[in-house]
Amino acid sequence: MRRSVLGRTVLGRWARVGGLVATVALAAGCSLVGGGDSGQGGERKVVLVTHNSFNPPKELLEDFQKRTGVKLEVRASGDGGALTNQLVLTKANPLGDVAFGVDSTFASRALEEGVFQPYRGPEADKGPQRYAPQGNQDRLTAVDVGDVCLNVDTGWFQQRGVAEPRTLDDLTQPQYKDLLVAEDPATSSPGLAFLLATVAKYGENGYADYWKRLRDNGLKVTSGWEEAYNQDFTAGSGKGQRPVVVSYASSPAFTIGDDGKPRTKALLDTCYRQVEYAGVLAGAKNVDDARKVVDFLVSPEFQAKVAESMYVYPAREGVALPASWQQAAPLPERSAELPADEVRAGRERWVEQWRKTVRG
The missing domain is CATH 3.40.190.10 (Periplasmic binding protein-like II)
Structure with missing residues (x-):
């Protein structure tokens, strides 16, 4: 989990792309x-x-x-x-x-x-x-x-008078259309963790329908965390257009401004334990x-x-x-988890179903 400072900067840990x-x-x-x-x-x-x-x-x-x-x-x-x-x-x-x-x-x-x-x-x-x-x-x-959670750019929502999403279901609602960027679970560790979070919540028979609803609501998918956070997220290091991203529960600790407040927030009801x-x-x-x-x-x-x-x-x-984590990045108390044998048996099938649902 590492880079300039996200922060972990942000080119680092979660630079989960690659092959070189x-x-x-x-x-x-x-x-x-x-x-x-x-x-x-x-x-x-x-x-x-x-x-x-x-x-x-x-x-x-x-x-x-x-x-x-x-x-x-x-x-x-x-x-x-x-x-x-x-x-x-x-x-x-x-x-x-x-x-x-x-x-x-x-x-x-x-x-x-x-x-x-x-x-x-x-x-x-x-x-x-x-x-x-x-x-x-x-x-x-x-x-x-390192719990994987949805992160939101709190300033973006405040400036527009839009309520921040709180749950996975919220992201399928019309007011959040075109706001989410997530990583491909076939190529990204946090992307796979987020897919497992949806399997844990919606079950074998419901997770694909959830992803269909995300797709229809303007979901954007990238190959890895670095691209999603640094290029597409509005609170990243670039000029992104999406104020909701799949990242980590600890990410907000590295967005604390001169006023001592973080510019982002992890949605702790959406986390998966990694x-x-x-x-x-x-x-x-x-x-x-x-x-x-x-x-x-x-x-x-x-x-x-x-x-x-x-x-x-x-x-x-x-x-x-660190003190900043106590304020901005407490360890989630109830992160979703799936038994290792269940992940082993279902991982490839879930990723393939995700690919068919989201990629077509």
Whole structure:
């Protein structure tokens, strides 16, 4: 979840498009090759495969290297959906040793494909384990929680004297025609989460009709979060025309103006719980140090920086949120969720039905 500052700016976490791989070497002289536990010259190195929104403070990563003697090299590729696809396609010859950013909407696919090997670290029971995927508690460790919700540009509605929508059903009403932009669930992690929110609310027999009503009411669909938020949303960084967007519950914390008030609001009755995981890749060359990275991602030090640098909520219990989040981005109390086995069984069918309904 990362960018200029949305804010997570906004080019970041939720830049969930892509396919191109950007490689960031966090230690000078690192290469992408190397066998066993060592790189060239015998140095220890771990390759972390992640999404474009992974943006913790540099000093935090440097401290990890000093404490462990492990050089951490980061490969970033698209969003959670693009990351999962790459991990599956390269599972026979993995891109690295450890991965972070596969989320709960795509986790079942990665697990079915055998992308991760077993590892449950000593920090898992400090909160992350409560979010563990059913039946695979020893393969993925929860690092953060980022509820996907409809966000509205409050100023846009105030200036026009139009009541803000509050529920999913509101967006199908005539007064909200041509106001919503959402991401494609086939290519976007938040887009898929929003689709699952509609399945959770309207059921197997009703979600497609809901999307038909959205389509008929002027819904616009983009390939990913960055395009939707930065280009189409009126409160984004561009000159968008749509004051309602599928984003995150934490997004409003990054739109606080000089008056101390956020310019946007998350509609907490529309949220779907999204969890991001870390895990050791099957076929990893440096398993021992990859496990250290998983432990590091759920350590108190890293978790304390999750909100302000990655724009999500920490998975570890007892971690304080920034003051601005208390005001503008409280963690939703009743986000929708679907059981992992239900998502696994229905995901492809729901996406295909969505495509037929919305795309034609």
